[in-house]
Amino acid sequence: MSALLEVKNVTKRFFGFTALGDVNVTIQAGDRIGLIGPNGSGKTTLINCVSGVFKPEVGTIRFLGDDISSLAPHRRAKKGLARTFQIPRPFSSMSVEDNLMVPLEYVVHDLIDLTNETAVYDEARELLRRVRLDDRKGAFANDLSQVELRKLELARAIAARPQLLICDEAMAGLATKEVNEILDILLDLNASGITIVMVEHIMQAVMRFSKRIICLSAGRVISDGAPAEVMAHPDVRRAYLGS
Amino acid sequence: MFSFELLFEAVVFGLLVGCFYAAISLGLSIAFGLLDVPHIAHAAFLVLAAYMTFLLGSYGLDPLVAAVLIVIPFFFFGVLVYRFYYEAFEKRGADAGVRGIAFFFGIAFLVQVFLSMKFGLDQRTVSAPYIGRSLELGDMRIPWRLIVVLCVAIALTVGLKLYLSKTFQGRAIRAVAQDAWALRIVGANPVLTKQWAFGIATAAAAIGGALLIIVSPVEPSLDRVYIGRTFCVVVLAGLGSMSGTLVAGLILGVIESLVLTMFGASWAPAVAYGLLLLVLAIRPQGLFRQ
Amino acid sequence: MKRGTIPFWVFAALLPAAAYGLPILGMNEYYFYISYIVLQYVVLATAWNILGGYAGYVNFGTGAFFGAGAYAALVVMLLFEAPLVVQIAVAALVGALMGLGAGLLTLRLKGIFFSIATIAVAIIIETFVLNWRFVGGATGVQIIRGPVTYGFETHTRMLFFVMSVLAVASLVIARYIETSWLGRGLQALRDAEVAAECSGVPTLRLKLIACAVSGALMAAAGAPLPLYSSFVEPHSVFSLNYSVMALSMAVIGGMARWWGPALGAVLIASSQQFAAFASPEFHLLIVGLLLIFVVIAAPGGLVGVIQWVGNWRVSRKEINRSASVVK
């Protein structure tokens, strides 16, 4: 079986500055991956290239064996690729439930019966329950707390029934208890069959979550492997500790 | 009737008018380019300042002196408007979006109505020793008012550029443009910084307004002529670059002038705005932005 | 069937019928003149809102689309003596194509960049018409109206009827967009465009649809103008005033619902007609103040205020729905 996601020789430049240089990453289905690297190392750029927000100048991206390099983000979403945002981007004029309606209507509309309003809302509530946000279903996105916003991001992402979920710093700025809560949710999601790539700065969370860690520095993969192995890598230590 | 000499003079006049375009766009370059405020009312502020210059001019003050006098009140006016905008939109965290644009649209609307109620609809002009006379260089004559505009435009550009790069406050403004959060770490208050910057932008508009009435007569609805042009210059320049604004103004001025001389004035607006569309479509970050 | 669907269609059918029937009741001719203008603004504000309210893209080129519609109608009238229905269809087509073209060129731009681009498009189109001698260039064209269409007593009554059909059509379209998958997608992209795209919303296609529909309606609103004013001249037809008014009406009326812009248009355009003799500047002043007040204090516009007043009903319905779900 081919890999779930295959990033091959991807290079992305901004006005002469190389944000990603010849990046190669392969991800197998079911995996839990931590993507780490110092600020500006290209983590978010890589996510944006994979999700289609940016188009790399060089390289190909394959998903489930298909070349998706030239597809718009919404086409990739339909293929089963979901992501969250570092700074939560809720649909702020909608309720929490209605936020989920967007991917439900646009991505999985052929899997569920949209005319059956009750069923759709049931589906939304099931999603909210999975991210432990069902008590806030009627609230407006504007009124949510930070941790609730992160949960909403996750719920909206999984509403599209993805095979691969990329979380861009889903825990930044949260308290320890909240970090653990999000981590539990992510582990649950993984257990239900979703492959997850987690971009994170909080090292304990990365170590607890990941089966594999990829470390980026200055736009290049400097280490890729089992967590302990990666953390022991001299380049990683240098990139992180500056020594 | 077409000669090299005429072409040369068309370029010279284009450069002079371009300086004028740049001078009236500098304020917007700060407000929109650096602060990301959808300042549709900038052109209306220019016209307001032109009328204030006219008002002081009717007491016998030279328009340039009047410009210096109105800079301070305009600064505070700008601070006030930004504060209002901040309290109403930015503070609530949500992207102001359509409502932010509509807010400044409403402000422009009110300025226009105020001016027509207060000053009537007749066009107004000022008089000064440099208006209506020209500098003779051989066969060529250059209106003094445009030379005045040239000097003010360059002084204003250089002044703002130095201010933004050399002073602490100026650097804070540029920092807030990039990352309000980073600024907070350094210990400056981003809201106060933006408020201050918007004041500076409005003060620059005050000087631009004085130039407006020096260059041509004004009427309350004149802002409609300049909304497009000022945004065109700022976008061409690449947001927030002062020297870029000057160059972009010059480009717009020269293109208009050349089209006018070679193809007829009727087509000048289409060409200028066509250029803007092209830049927006191909290089939305502007010509002079890294 | 959603709540209010049946009353809506009854209303949609009744308005043109009333527009046709009113003259028989002996209503004064003058009201047809001003109602035409009011309905024209209903179409413009509703059309503006499809892009501005639902998708969050502020179009300052309303006058350009409106004017292009008027001139498109004029051209087919001069060339082929086409009937009004054809004129409107051609105008709508031109408006839709213009919307598509402008959209393709500018819709990758965010927020105010898009607005600036629409100003540029408006000026370019006006410049072309100014230099187009066939339609009179800057001097404009005077039209000699033919005999009145069969079934109507005067041109004005006929035009009023036509405009009421256009108004209803624009409301039907706006309402459809709002309540369908299109509406949710537009709302999502307005709130967070990248997030919407990553949630599967084909944002560019949606925006192009909104642009084309909005442009077609604006142009259609301009199509009957040559017959109405019997004189077409670029400066008044391409006036920025149409953009100013469409925006103000939609914002003040309320951008979230299809009937908001229409409400704003009816209130502002009719009060403008009555203020024409009192103090037109005072009217503008009120509109300006209202605009600022609404964007700051009542973001939902009049619609928001009305919904707030009727809130208890909504909350009661909310309770009922949760109750039924629990069962």
Add this chain to the structure above:
Amino acid sequence: MTNVSKRTFLHGMGLGLGALVLPQRVWSQESPIKVGTSMALSGPLASGGRQSQLALQMWAEDVNARGGLLGRKVEIVAYDDQGSPSQSPGIFSKLVDLDKVDLLIAPYGTVPAAAIMPFAKERRLLMIGHIGYQINSKAKHDMWFNNSPWSDAESWVGGFFRLGKSAGVKKVAFLASDQEFAQNILAGAKSLAKSAGFESVYEQSYPPSTVDFSAMIRAIRAAAPDMVFVGSYPADSTAIIRAVNEIGVGPNVKLFGGAMVGLQYASIMQSLGSQLNGVVNYTTYVPEKTMAFPGIKDFLDRFAKRAPAANVETLGYYVAPFAYASAQILERAVTATKSLKHDVLADYLRKNEISTLVGPIRWGADGEWANPRVVMVQFRDIKDGDLEQFRQEGKQVILEPQQFKTGNLIPFQQARRK
């Protein structure tokens, strides 16, 4: 909208009756005669519109002071059309259908007036035109009587080209705004120049948003014309005159101007001052002795007193007398026929000459003045910053037409050197 002020009223009925009598009781039980019109009271044309409104108001007061029309009080009903052709049809329907006005004066300006022609024709309404250009040339409404001192382009700028011919002009340059009126006049001017045998050495139409004219004036100078024809709107007129002062138009130019709108406005004349010297331009009325029509001096004096309160200019030469005269035309016809029937009045106007504030008027083809009399004036000895000087004779010398002539052309460059 006009209410008779109490003072005028008392004056009208003779002060002796005293204050015991309530104003309403003087008038017969019949309702007042209403004269309806629209004009731009806001927007770019509002300056002239407001002057017209004041002049009509003064006419109503004058008539009422004399005891009214047919013994009935008169009343002006005026609405704001913003100078827009989409506003005027509705307004005129309101005037006719709702306000039931008795008499009508067309909207001020060509564009809004053109939009009501089908309405006027379909309803068979008598319409007095108020400062419009060739409005009836297509509509052919036989009850249209324009009150503007021109008919076609020839009548407007013919004088300018006659002056050019007699000054020995060979080469002409054209500069015109890309707007409705200026383009019409430009077309006429070009054919006049052609038939006069002039060579066109430069032609430029510029958009209304033009900021600076230096380059255009420079190009004109390079083309070395003998005369320069300019068709411009107020904002551009000032900028053009200014650029001419700065750049110069070359030593050969004998005539400069023609159809520059705005050089008749007090505020513009005042701000341009001495820069105007030598310019030859059209106008409708100037205080020269040849144009001392009966009543006009008195009217302008009273207008000057009322103007500040109405926020309009105090000179009021260009538009106001014509607004007053438009109402006078109606007054004369009604008085003579003792009728308010539009066809009766129209018939009277077709057959008779009417004496007004702006001279005697008789109508010809398309309801335009049979004897148009646009005057070409040359600005002379103008000083800076003085508005009152324009009330003196000799500041705007009439060169054309012959019957009003008060001086000969001084070539442009020569007139400026003085």
